[in-house]
Amino acid sequence: MTFNLYFGPFHPALKEPINFTFEVEGEQIVNVKPALGYNHRGLEKLLETKTWLQSGFVAEHICGICSGSHNGCCYQGVERVFGIEPPKRGLYIRTLVWELERIHSHLLWLGVMLHEAGFDTLFMYTWRDRELTLDLFEEMSGRRVVYSMNTVGGVRRDVTDSFLQKLKKYCDYLEERTKFYKKLVLEDSTILARFQNVGVLSKNDAISLSAVGPVARASGAKRDVRYEEPYAVYDESPYQIVLGEEGDALAKTIVRIDEMKVSLDILRWIADNIPSGDYRIKFSPMTKAPENEAISRIEAPRGELFYYFKSEGGTTPSRVKVRTPTFANVLPVVKMLEGQYIADIPVIVASIDPCIACCERITIIDKGKEGVKMITADQLRSYAKKWYEEKYKVERGRK
Amino acid sequence: MMSESIKELILSLDSNAKFKDGKDNRLWVAIESDKLKIVLERLKDKGYNYISAISGLDQIQNGKILLLYHIMNDSPREYPYITIRIELPREDPKVSSIHDILPGALLHENEVFDMFGVNFIGHPNLGRLLLPENVRGDVHPLKKDFKDSVYEGMKK
Numbered sequence: 001m002t003f004n005l006y007f008g009p010f011h012p013a014l015k016e017p018i019n020f021t022f023e024v025e026g027e028q029i030v031n032v033k034p035a036l037g038y039n040h041r042g043l044e045k046l047l048e049t050k051t052w053l054q055s056g057f058v059a060e061h062i063c064g065i066c067s068g069s070h071n072g073c074c075y076q077g078v079e080r081v082f083g084i085e086p087p088k089r090g091l092y093i094r095t096l097v098w099e100l101e102r103i104h105s106h107l108l109w110l111g112v113m114l115h116e117a118g119f120d121t122l123f124m125y126t127w128r129d130r131e132l133t134l135d136l137f138e139e140m141s142g143r144r145v146v147y148s149m150n151t152v153g154g155v156r157r158d159v160t161d162s163f164l165q166k167l168k169k170y171c172d173y174l175e176e177r178t179k180f181y182k183k184l185v186l187e188d189s190t191i192l193a194r195f196q197n198v199g200v201l202s203k204n205d206a207i208s209l210s211a212v213g214p215v216a217r218a219s220g221a222k223r224d225v226r227y228e229e230p231y232a233v234y235d236e237s238p239y240q241i242v243l244g245e246e247g248d249a250l251a252k253t254i255v256r257i258d259e260m261k262v263s264l265d266i267l268r269w270i271a272d273n274i275p276s277g278d279y280r281i282k283f284s285p286m287t288k289a290p291e292n293e294a295i296s297r298i299e300a301p302r303g304e305l306f307y308y309f310k311s312e313g314g315t316t317p318s319r320v321k322v323r324t325p326t327f328a329n330v331l332p333v334v335k336m337l338e339g340q341y342i343a344d345i346p347v348i349v350a351s352i353d354p355c356i357a358c359c360e361r362i363t364i365i366d367k368g369k370e371g372v373k374m375i376t377a378d379q380l381r382s383y384a385k386k387w388y389e390e391k392y393k394v395e396r397g398r399k
Numbered sequence: 400m401m402s403e404s405i406k407e408l409i410l411s412l413d414s415n416a417k418f419k420d421g422k423d424n425r426l427w428v429a430i431e432s433d434k435l436k437i438v439l440e441r442l443k444d445k446g447y448n449y450i451s452a453i454s455g456l457d458q459i460q461n462g463k464i465l466l467l468y469h470i471m472n473d474s475p476r477e478y479p480y481i482t483i484r485i486e487l488p489r490e491d492p493k494v495s496s497i498h499d500i501l502p503g504a505l506l507h508e509n510e511v512f513d514m515f516g517v518n519f520i521g522h523p524n525l526g527r528l529l530l531p532e533n534v535r536g537d538v539h540p541l542k543k544d545f546k547d548s549v550y551e552g553m554k555k
Contacts, residue, residue, distance in 0.1 A: 036506075037529040044514075045540055080422065207473070210449050210503025222473060223449070229423060229479070295425065295469065295482070297451070308454045308467070319541075321454035323507075330506060 002030055007345065018330070020337075020349075027341045027387075032334045036327075047320040052078050053152055053285045055317065059307075060146055062322065065105050068097045069300035070322075072150045076231065077296030077307040079152060081289050081317075089279045090154030091232045096167075096270050097140075097149045098232075098298070099263040103174065104133040105301035106256045109353045110181065113253060116346040117194040118385050122184070129177050132170055139163055154280025164271040171264045171271075178264070182257045185250070193388065195250035199336040199348035202247060211332040212325045213303020215352050218255045219247035225299040237266045249351040256353075286315050300325055302353050326352070343384035405445070405478055412438050426478040432466075432485040432494050439468070439483070439500050446472045447481060453507040455515040459543040462489045464515055470501070487517065496522040514541040 005022040019038065023031035043062055047055050059074035060067040072094050079086060086094075111126035134144045141147035141157060149155050185191050201211065206219040216223035220243055226234045227241045242258045244251035289311040296307040303325030310319040329352045336348050405426070409416045413434040419427040430438055439447075449471040456465040468483040487494060496519040498505045508519045509528035516539040519525055527534060539545065 037527070037531065040529040042540060045545075207448055208502050210451075210501070228471070228473075295421075295423075295480075304451065306451045306469070308452070308469070310456055319454070319456050321452060323452035327506065328503065331503060 001025070005342065007349075020334075022337070022342075022345070024342060027343070029337050029340050029342065029345075032337045034330050034334055036330065044320055044322060047322075048317060051285060051315050052081075052287065052289060052317065053283065055320065056150060056152075057148060059322070060148060062324065064145055065108060066101060066300045066302065066305075067146045068101045068149060069298060069305055071148065072098060073296050073298045073300070073305050073307050075150045075152050076298065077294050077309045080294035080296060081292045081309050081311050082152070082287070083290070083292075084153050084281065084283070086154040087278045087281060088233075088275050089158075089277050092270055092274045093155045093157075093159055093279060094150055095232045095234065095237070096159070096267065096274075097147065097155075099266050099270075100133055100136060102263045102301045103260050103267075104130050104137075105353075106260050107133070109256065109301075109350075110253070113249075113347070113350045114191070116350045116381065117191060118381065119191070126181070129174060132173070136163075136167065136170060139166070151280060152283040154278070156280070158279050159274075164274070167267060167271050171268050175261065175264055178257055178260050182254065185253055185257065192250065194344075194347060195253060196248060197246075198249045198344050199340060199351050200246065200248045201332055201336050205335050206247065206332060209331045209335060210328055211303075212328045213299070213301075213353075214252055214255045214259065215303065215329050215332055217242060218244035218251040220245050223304070225297050225304050229297060231298060233270075238262075238269050239266055249347050252351045288313060288315055289317075302326060303328065341387075343387040346381060346384060405442075405481075408441060408445070409438055412441060421482075423480070424478055425480040425482060427482045427484065429484045429486075432487055435468075435483065435485055436495055436497060436500065439470070439497055442470065442481065443500055446474050448501070449473065450501045450504050450507065453504065453511050455511045455517065455541065457489070457515065457541065457543045459489070463487065464489050464492045464517060466494065466511065466517065468497075468504075492517045493520060494518075495520045496525075498522060513539070515539050516542070 002023045002025045005024050007020040007022060019035040021033040021035070022029050043058060047058055050058055055078060056071045056074045060071035062070045107126045107130040111123040111130070114126070115123040137147055138144045140159060140163060141149050149157065201215065201219045203220045206216045206221040211219070211221065212223055222241060222243065224241050225231070226239055240262055242255050242262060244255045291311060291313045293308070293310045296309070298305050305325060306323035308319070308321035309317050312318040333349060333352045337345065340348060406418055409428055409430065413430045415431065417429040421427050447470045451469040451471060454467045454469070456467065458465060464487045466485050466487065470481050470483065472479050485494065492515070494517060496508055498508065499521070506528065508522055509525065511517050512519060512525050513528050513530050516537060526532070530538070530540070
């Protein structure tokens with residue numbers, strides 16, 4: 001006999017809301033149905049009414065964590081519609097924003113992931129390190145979260161030499177921290193128990209379900225836009241693809257920690273090699289676009305971000321299509337959840353780095369008793385902790 | 400060499416296919432909508448197993464809805480990216496679902512149905528994805544003639 005377990009859709013303030021309906025049999029998940037749309041704001045329709053220059057400012061509000069990626073990807077597409085090539089220094093600064101953002105996003109995710117497994121002290125540690133990234137953003141752009149750094153034909157602000165010196169110091173500090181996190185994740189027996197062989201996505205499934213980003217790479221699939229189609233200055237940079245093998249929650253964690261290290265290498269390289277010169281070209285706000293269409297893809301922290309622009313020769317685009325990475329990772333996470341335990345739901349859902357949130361309210365409907373029981377995310381977390389404690393006690397007892 | 404074979408392959412399946420070489424090694428192909436499935440199936444055999452997105456375009460002036468399938472090949476090729484374009488009539492647009500060839504397309508098809516009202520034949524669960532379930536009738540917000548009727552549609 002199966003029960004339905006409703007998971008989500010709120011809390012919207014923390015991450016994007018999504019709803020999963022789990023069909024569970026005892027402790028095991030038999031079937032999963034995702035339901036999206038709780039945060040649909042009609043931004044694609046709104047973008048049709050904005051001029052080419054305004055579009056990026058709307059786009060960066062699609063996501064609070066990877067706002068720089070949306071902003072940059074959007075303007076990269078606009079540049080392809082117009083046939084504009086930004087100056088080299090502009091592209092370097094753009095790449096700098098993207099890589100800083102990747103570190104900030106991965107640190108944020110690492111904290112959330114460890115928090116889901118019950119490690120609240122580590123959550124504080126990673127978020128303290130993330131704070132340094134936000135300070136750098138503040139110094140660079142004047143804002144900590146939605147930086148509006150990019151524009152059509154370059155970036156809106158230059159970086160100073162003193163900023164680049166600070167960036168190097170930051171890289172040295174964070175390199176030590178990433179080593180510490182990697183050692184910790186690989187050595188702590190509790191983390192291993194919670195992450196190893198949990199939420200496995202096989203390489204074949206990752207490829208056939210079109211998984212993107214670190215989720216695909218942790219399973220060994222070479223899916224990285226920086227690798228496939230080097231944009232901006234990635235073809236010159238010391239970028240290396242990071243691949244995992246197992247495809248479980250642990251592999252996803254290690255891939256992301258290693259990626260932070262690659263990002264730090266790229267940042268150091270940018271600080272050393274950034275060329276002088278213009279950082280933007282002039283672009284008049286009411287310029288009419290040629291009749292054209294263009295596709296812009298970048299590797300956002302969570303995976304491939306996809307923009308399609310259609311121009312019919314006006315001051316506004318006639319169609320903008322946005323495909324965000326989490327949308328592509330919904331089907332893979334459904335696959336990962338099948339056959340897993342209820343206690344592992346928080347870790348598995350967090351392991352795709354969802355720009356979705358679920359865990360603030362869960363309803364358990366017991367079909368047999370026709371009763372409705374509500375539990376909060378905290379209750380589910382402590383339930384998971386207890387469940388694991390019991391499980392290991394039993395196993396230890398057997399020994 | 401390789402690029403010719405991809406173009407030839409598509410031409411052998413649909414003799415009216417039109418090609419456009421885009422920037423960044425992207426090939427734009429316009430084919431007949433009833434040839435979509437066989438073309439995708441043959442391309443998948445060649446390694447095009449990743450679908451980025453399906454984007455719809457409402458061309459109200461021609462009375463057409465265009466669907467663009469953006470697919471990709473992992474292994475290096477002359478054309479790693481292909482965008483397949485099909486045209487559907489604006490009144491009652493119908494096309495067969497491709498989820499059995501590319502399972503990753505499932506949610507994209509739901510989204511296109513939601514926003515453009517395209518009916519995907521053979522889709523296991525074709526319904527609203529991003530709009531609320533209680534939006535009824537012919538409400539598809541990314542169509543060019545859409546007015547704020549969504550609120551009327553939501554009234555029960």
